[in-house]
Amino acid sequence: MASDEPTSADTFLRGFWRDNPVLVQVLGMCPTLAVTNGVINAVVMGLATTFVLVASEVLVSATRTIIPKQVRIASYILIIATFVTMADYLIQAVSLEVHRALGAFIALIVVNCIILGRAEGFSSKNTIGRSILDGFGMGIGFTLALLALGTIRELLGNGSFAGIDVFGPSFEPWVVMVLPAGGFFVLGGIMLLANVVKQRQARA
Amino acid sequence: MNPEPLGNIFLNALLINNFVLSTFLGICPFLGVSKKIETASRMGMAVTFVMLVSSLCAYGINALLIAIDAPYLQLISYIVIIASAVQLVEMVIKKFSPALFRALGIFLPLITTNCAILGLALFQTSKQYDLVQSLVYAIAAGLGFMLAIVLMAGIREELELAEVPDLMKGTALVLLIAGILSVAFMGFAGLGA
Numbered sequence: 146m147a148s149d150e151p152t153s154a155d156t157f158l159r160g161f162w163r164d165n166p167v168l169v170q171v172l173g174m175c176p177t178l179a180v181t182n183g184v185i186n187a188v189v190m191g192l193a194t195t196f197v198l199v200a201s202e203v204l205v206s207a208t209r210t211i212i213p214k215q216v217r218i219a220s221y222i223l224i225i226a227t228f229v230t231m232a233d234y235l236i237q238a239v240s241l242e243v244h245r246a247l248g249a250f251i252a253l254i255v256v257n258c259i260i261l262g263r264a265e266g267f268s269s270k271n272t273i274g275r276s277i278l279d280g281f282g283m284g285i286g287f288t289l290a291l292l293a294l295g296t297i298r299e300l301l302g303n304g305s306f307a308g309i310d311v312f313g314p315s316f317e318p319w320v321v322m323v324l325p326a327g328g329f330f331v332l333g334g335i336m337l338l339a340n341v342v343k344q345r346q347a348r349a
Numbered sequence: 350m351n352p353e354p355l356g357n358i359f360l361n362a363l364l365i366n367n368f369v370l371s372t373f374l375g376i377c378p379f380l381g382v383s384k385k386i387e388t389a390s391r392m393g394m395a396v397t398f399v400m401l402v403s404s405l406c407a408y409g410i411n412a413l414l415i416a417i418d419a420p421y422l423q424l425i426s427y428i429v430i431i432a433s434a435v436q437l438v439e440m441v442i443k444k445f446s447p448a449l450f451r452a453l454g455i456f457l458p459l460i461t462t463n464c465a466i467l468g469l470a471l472f473q474t475s476k477q478y479d480l481v482q483s484l485v486y487a488i489a490a491g492l493g494f495m496l497a498i499v500l501m502a503g504i505r506e507e508l509e510l511a512e513v514p515d516l517m518k519g520t521a522l523v524l525l526i527a528g529i530l531s532v533a534f535m536g537f538a539g540l541g542a
Contacts, residue, residue, distance in 0.1 A: 329528030
């Protein structure tokens with residue numbers, strides 16, 4: 146990927162759709178499914194992941210000539226774990242309520258394969274500037290995917306959007322949507338839709 | 350100390366709050382290595398073993414961190430422990446069963462980034478389990494993971510023989526099956542005390 150030197154805009158934009166980490170690369174499934182029972186949780190999770198992603202990509206890119214090849218994965222994990230600890234304490238300081246709702250899943254950003262994947266696959270070979278672009282692109286793509294899932298699940302499962310009632314009191318909520326099973330169904334459905342779109346594009 | 354009886358912990362982690370189907374931990378290998386029952390069950394065993402080792406180590410490390418009053422190092426030290434445990438398992442498997450080593454392939458080192466394992470270490474700390482409770486919890490969680498991934502592999506083996514529309518092939522179908530499995534596991538919710 147790095148050899149044919151894509152433009153900066155392309156580096157930034159490809160995370161949105163073409164290489165979307167969730168819908169196309171199928172990475173970072175655990176937080177995607179676990180925290181998307183509400184819009185607010187989904188957005189906080191997306192932002193926290195974006196922060197960790199950008200910060201770790203910068204540091205990995207800055208140290209790419211210093212870290213010996215043999216210990217690189219271990220070093221990346223340590224870098225990521227440091228930023229996740231920071232994000233964890235930050236969210237706890239800003240909103241205890243959201244922190245409790247997300248629970249262990251903030252700490253579990255450490256093992257989100259998107260971050261390690263980008264650190265190893267992109268920023269260990271690219272300059273700091275490009276890594277920042279890539280981090281933001283992938284992070285926003287991830288957040289958008291989470292937002293899509295969170296919106297559908299909260300609308301159908303609770304009849305609300307970010308806690309605001311949308312459908313009124315006569316709406317009978319589809320409880321299954323906020324339960325774990327709903328996460329699988331909605332993500333499966335979204336991927337089906339993405340397949341349809343891709344097939345159309347391929348035919349055209 | 351948590352007074353929860355061992356039987357409850359076991360049932361809870363194995364069925365009611367199954368790590369894969371109810372708490373969404375370990376989804377990556379669940380989707381990735383569930384094509385064949387044989388590989389899936391071996392992956393399950395490897396994960397169970399790593400869980401047991403890292404649960405033991407996490408318990409020790411947590412006691413140490415509390416003693417030196419440095420809880421902010423929790424996450425970093427856990428991930429280092431898990432990475433070393435995985436390295437150990439990798440060397441053992443490579444030595445005793447090269448075929449299995451090849452079959453597991455890239456997914457063996459990826460156990461490090463299996464959130465089920467870090468999740469287990471974090472949950473047992475936050476629930477304040479003692480040593481025996483932690484070990485029971487680890488075994489149950491590992492077996493629960495194995496149960497889920499073997500069930501999924503069984504279904505996918507049967508699906509090989511079925512005619513599936515092109516559009517459905519791949520992750521979309523697997524996710525829908527996982528959803529149905531998850532609905533089935535919701536039936537266990539009444540088991541707990």
